[in-house]
Amino acid sequence: AWFTHGCIQERRENPNSLPLPPGPKGYPIIGSFFSFPTYKAWLEYDKWFKIHGDMIYFTVFGQGFLVLGNIKRVYDIFERRSSNYSDRPRLVMLNEMMGWDYIFGLQRYGTWWRRRRRQFHDHFHPNVVNRYHPIQIDAARAFDRSVLESPERYKQHIRYTFADSILKAVYGMDVKENETYVGHAGTTTEGLASAGNPGSFLVDVFPVMKIIPEWFPGAEWKRKANEWRYLNSIVANSLWNSVKEQMKAGTAKPCIATAMMASIPDSESPASKEEELVRRDACAVGFLAGADTTISSVTSFFMAMAIYPDVQKKAQAELDRVLSGRLPEFNDRPSLPYINALLKESGRWQPVAPLAIAHMATNADEYDGLYIPKGTCVIGNAWSILHDPEIYEDPFIFNPDRFLKNGEIDSSVQDPNVASFGFGRRICPGRFFSDAALFSTMTHVLAVFDIKPSLDDNGKEIKIKPNMTNGLLSYPEPFGCRIIPRSKEAERLIRNSGLMT
Numbered sequence: 001a002w003f004t005h006g007c008i009q010e011r012r013e014n015p016n017s018l019p020l021p022p023g024p025k026g027y028p029i030i031g032s033f034f035s036f037p038t039y040k041a042w043l044e045y046d047k048w049f050k051i052h053g054d055m056i057y058f059t060v061f062g063q064g065f066l067v068l069g070n071i072k073r074v075y076d077i078f079e080r081r082s083s084n085y086s087d088r089p090r091l092v093m094l095n096e097m098m099g100w101d102y103i104f105g106l107q108r109y110g111t112w113w114r115r116r117r118r119q120f121h122d123h124f125h126p127n128v129v130n131r132y133h134p135i136q137i138d139a140a141r142a143f144d145r146s147v148l149e150s151p152e153r154y155k156q157h158i159r160y161t162f163a164d165s166i167l168k169a170v171y172g173m174d175v176k177e178n179e180t181y182v183g184h185a186g187t188t189t190e191g192l193a194s195a196g197n198p199g200s201f202l203v204d205v206f207p208v209m210k211i212i213p214e215w216f217p218g219a220e221w222k223r224k225a226n227e228w229r230y231l232n233s234i235v236a237n238s239l240w241n242s243v244k245e246q247m248k249a250g251t252a253k254p255c256i257a258t259a260m261m262a263s264i265p266d267s268e269s270p271a272s273k274e275e276e277l278v279r280r281d282a283c284a285v286g287f288l289a290g291a292d293t294t295i296s297s298v299t300s301f302f303m304a305m306a307i308y309p310d311v312q313k314k315a316q317a318e319l320d321r322v323l324s325g326r327l328p329e330f331n332d333r334p335s336l337p338y339i340n341a342l343l344k345e346s347g348r349w350q351p352v353a354p355l356a357i358a359h360m361a362t363n364a365d366e367y368d369g370l371y372i373p374k375g376t377c378v379i380g381n382a383w384s385i386l387h388d389p390e391i392y393e394d395p396f397i398f399n400p401d402r403f404l405k406n407g408e409i410d411s412s413v414q415d416p417n418v419a420s421f422g423f424g425r426r427i428c429p430g431r432f433f434s435d436a437a438l439f440s441t442m443t444h445v446l447a448v449f450d451i452k453p454s455l456d457d458n459g460k461e462i463k464i465k466p467n468m469t470n471g472l473l474s475y476p477e478p479f480g481c482r483i484i485p486r487s488k489e490a491e492r493l494i495r496n497s498g499l500m501t
């Protein structure tokens with residue numbers, strides 16, 4: 001069995017003998033093992049929806065999978081029946097072997113998860129995230145300066161910028177002194193990206209493979225798992241312990257970690273160790289869950305701007321009108337409808353998590369005359385929802401105008417946030433922080449730089465194909481672009497931006 005929980009279909013739970021949802025034909029025992037998609041599964045599922053309908057069910061070695069293909073299905077299941085569909089499958093590779101268990105995004109639905117999510121929510125809900133706006137503006141301006149110095153390293157600058165703002169907000173620390181941890185976090189999330197979709201590693205299908213030793217031929221995955229596990233334990237503990245030391249010495253800067261530490265009940269009480277662990281984990285998740293997701297979004301934005309120069313020009317024209325020669329601030333946002341539409345389109349065009357993160361059915365259920373077994377792994381295909389041509393005309397084109405009517409955001413067009421940040425009780429709790437990070441970074445780039453495709457040896461622009469990588473988190477495949485200051489005045493604005501913050 002794949003997961004430690006609920007993988008056996010129990011006949012007595014289906015007293016009405018309802019049929020299972022439709023899906024590809026499987027074989028005895030192995031089920032749909034040979035057709036189980038592991039490469040860009042969202043595209044394969046999208047094809048299956050056209051054959052079997054908007055909800056597909058199949059099994060692989062007894063484990064049931066339900067994939068939901070449109071907004072009605074995800075709403076019915078993840079929102080209206082959220083008490084039954086908020087659990088997570090336990091993946092052997094991710095949870096047991098790579099040591100990702102302390103991250104509540106991957107924890108089972110229950111008290112352990114709820115306590116961490118509540119701590120996290122207290123510091124990331126929409127009414128408090130504006131506390132971090134000054135940090136995010138500083139970071140965006142530092143990003144502009146770094147890109148001016150070395151535009152070819154813009155991807156490293158994105159990582160550095162985001163790490164800087166999250167480190168400051170969560171741990172009150174500067175990225176300069178903590179680059180090692182940023183590197184570790186990057187390496188561990190690479191592991192998460194590759195192992196997070198069910199079926200990515202054979203050990204998920206055959207847990208007995210756990211006992212294979214590292215030195216065994218072909219056991220590279222096992223060596224990798226051990227390395228990721230080691231780095232995870234460093235990331236979980238080191239930054240938290242540093243803040244603890246600083247608090248004792250009276251040198252800690254006020255931040256989320258200090259606020260959380262101050263709220264730990266009396267250190268003599270037996271519960272306090274556990275309370276500390278809950279807070280330590282809630283801080284670490286901010287550092288880990290936010291980085292690569294936001295980085296992928298910003299990189300896709302660069303890719304879109306290089307492919308769609310007219311969109312870029314429109315966005316710059318709007319910024320120029322509103323800013324008249326200064327850099328952006330958060331309170332400019334209501335005056336920037338085209339930029340707001342561009343942000344929405346960035347969340348839709350190349351979703352960072354095309355299948356979100358799989359949920360699991362706690363109990364057997366009956367839905368729409370169909371039977372959903374207990375322990376079914378339930379996947380919302382965010383990619384399909386965000387590329388539904390009925391809702392978004394020409395879905396492969398990057399077109400912010402689809403969200404505008406008479407120069408204002410058209411609220412009748414479906415907001416990509418209904419799928420891009422996941423679903424129901426597990427919806428991304430970092431989305432407000434992320435939205436602000438994307439606004440500040442994208443506006444700071446567009447205000448002062450032009451983004452263009454790289455040139456070939458004959459000085460001709462190289463056409464960029466918007467290809468994305470496989471995995472739980474999907475990133476743009478490498479592409480070349482040039483980032484050039486828009487004018488001498490823009491360059492001066494960037495150089496002086498350090499003096500303004």
Ligand code: HEM
Pocket residue numbers: 104105106117120285286287289290291293294297352353356357358359420421422423424425426427428429430431433434
């Ligand atoms: C573009 C940026 C981001 C995207 C696209 C994104 C997307 C997602 C998705 C799809 C999920 C899974 C939801 C589900 O299970 O249905 C998720 C969960 C989560 N995200 Fe994000 N995220 C982003 C940024 C962030 C940031 C900046 C943070 C933290 C500061 C964060 C923290 C989390 C956490 C803690 C969870 C786990 C929630 C749970 O299981 O209860 N995310 N995110």
